[in-house]
Amino acid sequence: MLKVIREHSRSFLIRSILWMVVISFILTIFLVWGRGSQGLSGSSTAVSTVGGVEISAESFLRLYKANLNRLQQSISGNIDQQWLQQLAASQSLNDLINEEVIVQEAISRGIVVSPEEIRNHIMERYEIFQQNGRFIGQEKYLEILRASRISPSEFEEAIRRDVYLQKFNLLIIDGITLSEAELKEEFKRQREEVSINYLLFQPAAFTDLIVPSDKELAEYYKGNKENYREPERRRITYIYIEPIKLIREIEVSEREVQRYYQTHLEDFKIPVQRRARHILFKVSPNATTETEEETRKKAEEVLSRARAGEDFAELAKEYSEDDTTAQSGGDLGYSSRGRMVKEIDDVLFSMEINDISDVIRTRFGYHIVQLTDIQRAYYQPLSDAEVRDRVEKTLRAEKAEQKAEELAEMVYKEASSGNDIKAAGKQYALEVKDSGFFGKEERIEGLGKPTLLIDSVFSLKVGEISQPVRDSRSYYVFQLVEKKDSYIPPLEKVKVQVISDFKEKGGKELAKRKGEEVRKLLGENPDLLAVASQQKTEPKSPKPFKRGEQIEGLGLVPEVEKRAFAIGVGEVSEVVTIDQGFVVFQIVAKDEPTTEEFTQEKETLRETLLQQKQLRRYSAILTRLRERKKIIYNQPLINQLMS
Template structure:
């Protein structure tokens, strides 16, 4: 690795060497190598004596000028002199290299890259465009759309199969609402003070830290070289911070943590257990004002500025009174809710009500009880208002009409329920899906109006209109997408595949017809610049492109296999031994 980075960074490597954990990366390299060898053995891969001999003869050092082998004695002297190891060790290393090569070749044989896939990938990587994009939302036109019942019925009849439903169930249920009960409960100060005294240890606030950080991310599938380059970058940012640069400005420029980047890397106050261990250990062992790192974690490299600490202390009752009140009320409300639901269940089992009127009469007797009817639901679905998981739906599909069940914990409290209806699979009656049909039709018509608006805007743009002015007239702006590649997001609109399909087959200076951007409305695009691949060049490079893609895919596959094997393997690293052999600056 030291030699490899020296070749990459040339004269800069001496100053950068101390910023990279070469020892750790070297250890990681040898661990991965051993795991690859084990994987090759498990796959039944072997190396014959003939293959080993051929590999030896591939090295010019072991051939005379006429191409013949230099002889056994000369061969051994060369290995000892130049490779500084015994011939047996050299040959074992070579066998291992051949095993790994065969393993990679086996991975490549399982991958097929078509011509179309190779062309698409090459274009995606190489072709770029400069675009001006105006987004037109369809929502403002919803108010202009009127959908009559006849319109909705006609749309339903045309697309009836789209509304096909699997077999469904409907339940009615009484819910004892915790929130309503909570508002009725009264708690005196004596009860609150008693709870606080009984739970004093729960209001002991541990030491807290206030810090800012700059996160430099490392991709999960990054190679050793890529990981080292990120580490070098992180060390560079840390060095600038230590020289007195404004940490908040550095965070705004360099940090890749969207949650804190815009606030100068500010993480606020946090205690132990809130952050990943590596980050936490570094912060709580530092001093206020100290800049530490880069600290490596699962997210990447953190450069951290520790702002201040708060020591562990007992929070006084006055400081946590509202928290205590919430706990006391919540505990009583939860217990009382379940008790009332249990009482309701006993009553329902005795009276066996089977009409909506009878169920409503029972609900009306208690102000914290409400009667609900579910929307039709499928097996394995959550039931809005009644359950967040699929267990209740599963029980409903196993129940018979009229069965009463409960009590069951629900998002709003506790419920008791009855299976009211079984709806067979098929296209439901229009009235059951009328609202859904009307909403779909309104969106479609609003989008049609938006497309027409986009056509008019595009035509005015083609005739010389100012894009910024045209966009402002409809309450939008021009998004400038520079060096745009296929699959890249367009501003805040995200990835728009339809835009990519149109743009790269257009001409420079063209204003395209409105492009449907799905739920984001439509976009009108002016193509400012196109940098396309030469078809003749592409045809000449096709085999090379396919080979590179195959190798890339095989590499990804092997990394995934080795990472999985690494997770299942216990590895012990002697860090002290590794440090003793680490290269030093020269």
């Protein structure tokens, strides 16, 4: 079985399943297990129970921190940190539940993991346990695990579970195939293009025609009072503690630096890198078979010259059509596995230095590749100034986080003892701020919209003090000072908004009526351009589009797209409601892919569709397995751990 796993380990599907279902459990063992059980004081409380088996708070918190860190590093831009925290928590809990569900099912199906498979798995996945391709020996193995604060039984149990997961994954996807008819149908669906003319009737063009009377406004307000309800609003006084501001007070010892480096050694590993040159002969996606064959023959001729001893770099300068690298002799620089297109990557990492590849076909065209150097994998030493700085910064951040959490707890206890947050602020020389009134769906001035904090605020009674709440930046302790109940204001207070809403509603009705009138005319004379001219309405003729693409002037409109590919050339749609208003369109032309195009791209398409089909099957089976299990969630504990 492990031989099969090795052969499939690079496939997109296996990687996707392991990532989506268990967040690459085995690849994060050192990160998740190597931090010990800090922060929970040995609590064994379960965040969830799956089929009677508990998932511990420790397991959840470790994976939650790892996932949150990964998300924060991989997602750039102005992202709501509260949303990231919730996403990380949801992912972590689902991953742990899915893993337990799969392991239980694998065992029930009689799948067995032998000690030999565990040993092989460790050797295949962890170079740290190898020396010159051999096992480093039991003594050194145990020494590394001790340094990582993992017992051998814990580590090997994690490996055993990972092998269970991989065996079960392969069992589920085995035997899934695709027919030629399925491939053709999907190829047509992806490549078919349609051209339309359309008329757009927008409500804004009709709103000036709507002049409501006082009676009409009163009746409209009466029938839609709930739309104008003011929400319940609350006001708090609060203290916030930012860990980042405590970092300058934190010191770390040499012993702590050494220990962190040893227990996170894999974080400082630089993988094997290979340097190569290439010569590219471009092939257009629309190239004919004859043109492609001529290009391939040219590539073969240059390959023969390179293998006969001509200077590869000079040949690249003369023949390569890669504008970026040609003048540097085709130099691609150093690359680790997985960084190049798969066709080149697979060949490059099977070559010896100075080897020249056969002609390789990729989506860009034909390539010839020469391996020029190999840089072996190595660990960045702690003596490297950047590595040491990284370790020290991480340790300071962790200590600052712990110090902020402890300070927040002390503030909470002091405030609770006298039911006075201002006294607690004075005790610890911390500023107490006033939020002003805010609703549950509104932003708090100076804080934004921290979901966990707002949820806590709306669960308190007036005068009550919250336990510490953690968001993306700070710890908060707050006291509910005052609340205003929800109410519906009188018409006079919201008259401007009522008028606007009434006119908007009337504009939509008139726009739709105009669209239906034009559609009726098109039933008598199915020529959209002629009818548009008669009605003094401007038609639009966007460029052809495929499924899933934006339509010029309309954007992404699935309602229009679905009908456009369902009716024939010359046919006219019914009135279609979209966000911008109402659309009527006529099909001008349809362009279907050729048999030749299908033949050229069939195998690439087959691989993609097969992966999608396998993933759908796997997801469906996992969903059914989860439905059969009794899964209990401890939401209060999960919320507590997140904060």
